[in-house]
Amino acid sequence: MVASKKRLSRQTVESPSTPDGLDTLNIAALIYRLDSGVPLLVEANETAKRQLRLDGRFPMADPWQWLDAGRYPAVGRDHPALLSVASTTSRQWHSFHIRQYQQPLLAVKLKVSSLEATGDTETTRHVLIAIGEVAPDDAKPELLAQHQPQLRQVFDNLPMGVCMIDAGGYLRQVNRAFCKFFGYAESDLLNAHFRKLLPPKSRQAAEKRHAASFPNALNLRRSLEVQLHDGSTRTVILEDTISRDEQGNPQRIVFLVDITQRRDVERRLEEKNRRLEYLATRDDLTGLHNRRMGRELLERALERGKRLGDKVAVAMLDLDHFKAINDRYGHAVGDTVLKEFSHFVVGALRSSDTLIRWGGEEFLMILPGIDRLSAQTTVNRVLAQLRHRALSSLELRLSFSAGVGEHRHQTSKGLLEEVDLALYQAKSAGRGCVAIVPVPASRSGRCLNQAFSSL
Missing domain, CATH: 3.30.450.20 (PAS domain)
Known part of the structure; x- marks a missing residue:
């Protein structure tokens, strides 16, 4: 009628x-x-x-x-x-x-x-x-009304949370899983604005994004932090699409999947991966780069020096009589000495310098931008300061022996062999001193002995 x-x-x-x-x-x-x-x-x-x-x-x-x-x-x-x-x-x-x-x-x-x-x-x-x-x-709503109970049953029994949101941002339909997830009764959600389900800090941005997406955005998929009725937050994946009702008005159909547990697992895996990466490149005791990473850092420094025409010096340090400390006071004291020594030396160097734990009580210094003579001066200064430094609660006094060299055109392996021989000469000369690789350097012990005869 x-x-x-x-x-x-x-x-x-x-x-x-x-x-x-x-x-x-x-x-x-x-x-x-x-x-x-x-x-x-x-x-x-x-x-x-x-x-x-x-x-x-x-x-x-x-x-x-x-x-x-x-x-x-x-x-x-x-x-x-x-x-x-x-x-x-x-x-x-x-x-x-x-x-x-x-x-x-x-x-x-x-x-x-x-x-x-x-x-x-x-x-x-x-x-x-x-x-x-x-x-x-x-x-023809009679047909729609006839099937509406079945459609509603399917909608309510979906295992994931589903809601329908109008252009203004108001919830028009919510299913049972959606209500259960957020901890609200259906009557509390129907005709409520979706900002009710978000933490206060993200509401304004979400409302702007919602308004901007109508009516052109389709099949958006993103992760989002939501707020439950009890005030706790969860991380969800939203997959939504824009459709139109019988009157041509846009509406957003949102499918929600809780990924909080999965995100927690991913975060733990990321943390473990960061830990593994740290252990692969760092010494767990001192926090310095380890020998494996040290070789890579040395190659980078030599390549950069060659490209820029800068000098690069290296020094190999060995703590004197460190085995006696372990034997007398135990490995716990020895570990403390290594950590405090590492911290002390790093503080005495420039920010551009690198200290690497080469192994045991051996340490490698990479000193870019200076030659072997300047490097020798730097290492002697650190050695002199160390003599006045008490390490561990036992206030132990230590010294080290060192060999210093300079990169010219030799490989990194050749440079390390040279400073290792220089370190050997410093230890042979009585320890607690710094030996320098002569230029041009000879690989024979006889030439090195001549260079260090003054020691």
Whole structure:
């Protein structure tokens, strides 16, 4: 049954002061009483009873299921009787769908205005709804209604959380898994804004991203931190798509998968990988680069010096009589000495210099930008400072022997052999001194002995 839309006068629709004469209106008219925001149908004129197939005694609970233009349940603040809260709504036509039990879906257009009635209070008031059009719904809702329970059952039984969000960001449908995951009842989520489910720090950015994605974004997939009802946070993967309802309005269908446990496992694996990488390149005791990484760093330094035309010096250090410390005081004291010695030497060098634990009590210095003579001066300075440094709680005094060399055109292996021979000469000369590789260097011990004869 169809009634054409008519222009309604201000007296009869927008601001009536009494329900008297309701039956004189040639359009459907309903009067609702709002008790603390809950609508109760208290009167309807004959036109409304006929067009809307309404019977029964008044007052009565709302006999219809109200759906908005997108055919989503118009519950809570979306009920048409609550449109009168806004002062401008009475001048607008609003589209709704209504359905009674076992009745076809009807499309209606209506206006809403407040009524002044005896006994109204701050929590109780009356509302007049004037319906200008009533028409059968074009989308054959009888078939949709017939299958809606099955569709709802499938939707609710999906193992992952699913929700539908309108263009304004409000949750229009949520399934059982979605509610269980967030710890809310369905009634707490329907028509709530999705920002309710996010930590405060990320709400503004999420709202902007949501608004910008309509209506062109499709099949977005990303990880997101969400906030549950108890205040805890979880990490989820969201996979969503933009679709349109029967009215052409965009809506977002969101599928949610909790990956918090997987993310925790990934973080632990990342931490283990970082630890393995650290152990592969660092000495676990002193924190210095180990011998394996030291070789790579030496190659890099020599290559860079060659490319830039800079000198590169190296020095091999060996702590004197370190075995005696381990034998007398134990390995725990020996480990402390190695750690404190490493920390002391690093603090005495430039930031561009590198100290490497070569093995045991041996250490390699890489000193870019200086020649062997400057390197010898640097190592002698460190040795002199060490003599006045007490190590460990036992306040042990140590010294070291060192061999110093300079890169010219030899390989890194050849350079290490030269400084190793120089270190041997320093130890042979009585320890606690620095020997320098002569230039040009000879690989024979005889030439090196001549170079170190002054020691």
